[in-house]
Amino acid sequence: MLTASPIPTGSPVARERIRVRGVVQGVGMRPFVFGLAERLGLAGEVRNDAEGVLIEAEGTSLDAxxxxxxxxxxxxxxxxxxxRMPLTPTGAAGFVIGASVAGRAATLVPADAATCGDCLDELFDPASRFHxxxxxxxxxxxxxxxxxxRLPYDRPNTAMAGFPMCPACAAAYENPRDRRFHAEPVACPDCGPRLSHAIAEIATALQAGQIVALKxxxxxxxxxxxxxxxAVAELRRRKRRDAKPFAVMVANAASLDLFAVPTAAHxxxxxxxxxxxVLMPRRPDHDGLAASVAPNLAHVGLVLPYAPVHHLLFHALLGSPEDSGWRSAPQEIALVATSANPGGEPLVIDDADARRRLVGIADLIVTHDRPIVVRADDSVLAVIDGAPAFIRRARGAVPEPVDLGRDGPCVLALGAHLKTTVCVTRGREAFVSQHVGNLDTVETVTFYRETIDHLTSILDVRPDVVACDLHPDYRSTRLAETLGLPVVRVQHHAAHVAAIAAEHGIAGPVLGVALDGHGIGTTSGETDGAPSGNWGGELIAVDGARWTRLGHLAPLALPGGDRAAREPWRMAVAALAAIGRRHEAAARFPGIAIAGALAARIDTAPTTTSLGRLFDAAAGLLGLRTHQDHEGQAAMELEALVGTPRALVDGWTLANSxxxxxxxxxxxxxxADRRDGAALFHGTLIDGITAWIVExxxxxxxxxxxxxxxxxxxxxxxxxxxxxxxxNGLVPLLARNVPANDGGLSxxxxxxxxxxxxxGFGTGAT
Structure with missing residues (x-):
């Protein structure tokens, strides 16, 4: 236990207990406090406990x-x-770093962080023991x-518990002046995890056009x-992923310009x-990427190396240069880096599971012996309206909380069905889980339950109430009904508006729009109404637990129900029926034998107010796509065609909201011109929705x-x-810290x- 310099003798002193809350464990806080105390001549101690960092400090400069x-x-x-709490001075003569104290958790685990510059210097320094x-x-x-x-965040409570430290690592771990003081994953070649294959072997496989599964x-x-x-086309074939875009990893920030047109914000x-x-605009000329990386899209998702193995791979692919100039110079090497999850299943994290599930996809499966406790996909962000916005919130962002502004009961919110996350509240904070995915498979539901168990365990909470969607057939709703807790059923689109209000700290009434693909409505438009109807273009006022549907998009037929979301030609037929031209359906879709018959009986179909289905209708009418490989494909391709949006004069009507x-x-x-149609569609949507909101x-x-x-x-x-x-003098609020889609619904x-x-629950609780 190392001691700082004693305080100056004869100086008038004060002593305080100082509690530091937040993300303060596993980030170097204790050695920082130790060094600060040494600099200011303070006595006392610092330690981790379940609530964060606890300090007792004595001296003459406590305010500083x-x-x-x-x-x-x-x-x-x-x-x-x-x-801060005042204590009686004890006359202590030194400052120490004490052992961690267990207890009921009220602190946070930090999110995963990319390899820092100091570690990269060591990684490529032949004289370093980390070379x-x-x-x-x-x-x-x-x-x-x-x-x-589990907490506290100490090595025995992590996946590193099975790796005893060598003397050199132990010395660094115990030295408050070392950069690795209590770095819980600290390890070196003598005592730490190992890859199953050499970096050179992995690089050779990639250069030969092979597919590698890398843990x-x-x-x-x-x-x-x-x-x-x-290689990319073969990966699509093996993964059975026809068109959904792949993320691309490039060597460094200087290389981004070779593959996209990033702004400073990107x-x-x-x-x-x-x-x-990060989704970035693609180069309009040639971005050097394979055509099937992100087909028919205007943006490409680029990610920089964040683990040492990624940097080592690029180093090897560049021929293992001895100088360090490659680390900051543009490099033309780019690697697809997509989640290893066959057929919509959860991300693979277990070595044996990888050998079983990825054997038909990867030519080479590279594992290591450090367990992954919590699976987490890469986070995905875009720059929207000049600021970051999550598309998928996962690694590197979880478990950072959203501040709700005030204390409240502990709630477990279970999301919906697509792009599912869960949310747990503790005190004034809301913890939204990593992206789980669509609850379509047994494997994903298992991951979903694992996420609930881990998040409630690591936060050390027992929920008082469970929240879920109104839809009675969602697996999330069914799970809520089995937990033995009071259930609050929350209408899907009201939850979308409430999520925006929550992350922006708005506690009172808020007016919003929820524009999405699907969500069940209610017969009365209030929380206590029976589930009924397909909504998705809603003008809603939310005030606490209460909400009111103020308006909606004009309904369109939803022929085939859920199938319409996968087959945009069906929504195009619905649009033709809405404008009195259903007789054109067969001629417009000659390759679809049932188009004419479906148009003839479309009046018996259910209806929807969904903006997502309106996008599908537009894509179908413009001949852009009759079927889609993944959710939102038609809408994304339609967006990619837009140059400058322009509004159609009298392109919409507004009556009774x-x-x-x-x-x-x-x-x-x-x-006939799809680009013109895409620009007109987007511009008219903006014009009409703005007028709707302003009214x-x-x-x-x-x-x-x-x-x-x-x-x-x-x-x-x-x-x-x-x-x-x-x-128009209004203040728009967009999703920032959680996705605007169902990933933020919880x-x-x-x-x-x-x-x-x-x-006391009241409306909406059972």
């Missing part, structure tokens, strides 16, 4: 000490609160959440040469310690507008609405359920 705690904290620390070691890390980088089983931080990646069309996002995938785009559909049905805002006296739902991940639509609303459910539980 507390100020420096906030202003100079380690880069990965996130200080939520510093609480070319694929698992080096320090207090400023490396795996955190994905290796943590990383939160799971396995499937990797191949992203510039080799044959580069700043890509170089965050989280190292997310029902917004009808039938005039637009009639024009689209006769447009309601003026009538109800609102200025702040929450914009939620999966359609708001469309950059053209989201930015167009934001600009137009501001021009946050809205949790917020509304807390409000319901606080007032």
């Amino acid at each position: 000490f507390v100020a420096a705690l906030r202003e100079e904290a380690p880069p990965l620390a996130r200080i939520a609160a510093v609480e 070319l070691y694929p698992f080096l890390n320090c207090t400023q980088c490396g795996p955190r959440y994905t290796i943590t089983r 990383g931080i939160g799971g396995f990646h499937l990797m191949c040469d992203a510039t080799d069309e044959a 580069v700043a996002l890509a170089t965050r310690p989280a190292r997310p995938i 029902v917004l009808d785009f039938a005039p637009l559909l009639a024009v689209l049905a006769d447009i 309601a805002a003026q009538a109800r006296g609102h200025r702040t507008i929450a914009l939620g739902g999966g359609c708001l991940m469309n950059t053209v639509l989201a930015e167009g609405l934001a600009v137009a609303l501001r021009a 946050l809205g459910q949790a917020s509304m359920a807390r409000a319901a539980a606080t007032r």
Whole structure:
């Protein structure tokens, strides 16, 4: 136990107990506090416990000490609160770092962080004991959440428990002046995890056009040469993924310009310690990538190396240069780095599971012997309206909380069915889980339950209430009914609006729109109504647990029910029927034998107010796509065609808060140029939805507008609405810290359920 310098003798002293809350464990906080105490001549101690970091400090400069705690904290620390309590001075003569104390958790595990610059220097330094070691890390980088089983965040509670430290690592771990002091994953070639294959062997396989399954931080990646069309096409064939875009890993930030047209905001996002995938505009000429990396899309998802093994791979692929110039110079090498999850199953994390599930996909399966405790896909972000916005929230972002502004009961919110996450509240904080996925398979439901168990365990909470969607057939709803807790059923689109309000700290009434693909409505438009109807283009006011449907898009037929979401030609037929031209269906879709018959009986189909299905109708009318390989494909391809959106004069009507785009559909049905049609469609949507919102805002006296739902991940639509609303004196709020799609829905459910539980449940609880 190392002791700092004693305080000056004869000085008047004070003593305080100082509690530091937030993300303060596993980020170098204790050695930072030790060094700060040494600098200011303070006595006392610092230790980790279940609530965060606890300090007792004695000396003459406690105010300066507390100020420096906030202003100079380690880069990965996130200080939520510093609480001070006066004590009686003891005359202590030194400062020590004490052992961690267990107890009921009230602190946070830090998120996983990319390899820092200091560690990279060591990785490629032949004189370093970490030279070319694929698992080096320090207090400023490396795996955190994905290796943590329980709190406090100490080595015995992580996946590193099975790796006894060698003398050199132990010495660094115990030395407060070392960069690896209590870096729980610390390891070296003598005592740490090992890869199953040499880096040179992996690089050779990639250069030969092979597909490699590589175990990383939160799971396995499937990797191949992203510039080799044959390799990428073969990966698509083996993974049975026809068109959904692949993420691409490039060597460094200087290489981004070779494959995209990033702004400064894109580069700043890509170089965050989280190292997310960032959607960037593709180069209009030639980006050097295989055509099937992101077919028919205007953006490509680029990610920088974030684990030592990634840097080592690029180093080997470049011929293992001895100088360090390659690390900052543009490199033309690019690798597909997509989640290893065959057929919509969860991300593979287990070595034996990888050998079983990936054997038909990967030519080479590379494992290592450090367990992954928590599976986590790569996070995906975009820059929308000038600021970051999550598309998928996972590795590097979880478990950072959303501050709800006030304490409340503990809620477990279970999300919906697609892009599922769960949310657990503790005190004033909401913890949204990593992306789980669609609850279509037994494997995903198992992962879903694992996520619930781990999140409640690591937060050390027992929920008071469970929140779920109104839809009675969702697996999430069925699970909620088995937990033995009071259940609050939250309408899907009200939850979308509530999620935006929650992350922006709005506690009172809020006006919003929820624009998405599907969600069950109610017969009365209030929470206590029976589930009924397919919604997805809703104007909604939310106030705590209560909400009111103020308006909606004009209904379209939904021929085939859920099949219409996979087959845009069906929504095109619905659009033709809406404009009195159903007789054209057979001729427009000659390859679809049932098109004419479906049009004839379309009046018996259910209806939907979904904006997502309106996108499908437009794509079908423009001949862009009759079937889609993955959710949102038609809408994404339609967005990619937009140059400058322009509004159709009289392209919509608005009566009694029902917004009808039938005039637009009639024009689209006769447009031959898809690009012109895409620009007209987006511009008219922006124009009509803006007028719809402005009318309601003026009538109800609102200025702040929450914009939620999966359609708001469309950059053209989201930015167009934001600009137009501001021009009308309103303040648009977009999803930032959680996705606008169903990945953020659990946050809205949790917020509304807390409000319901606080007032004794009432409406919507059973």
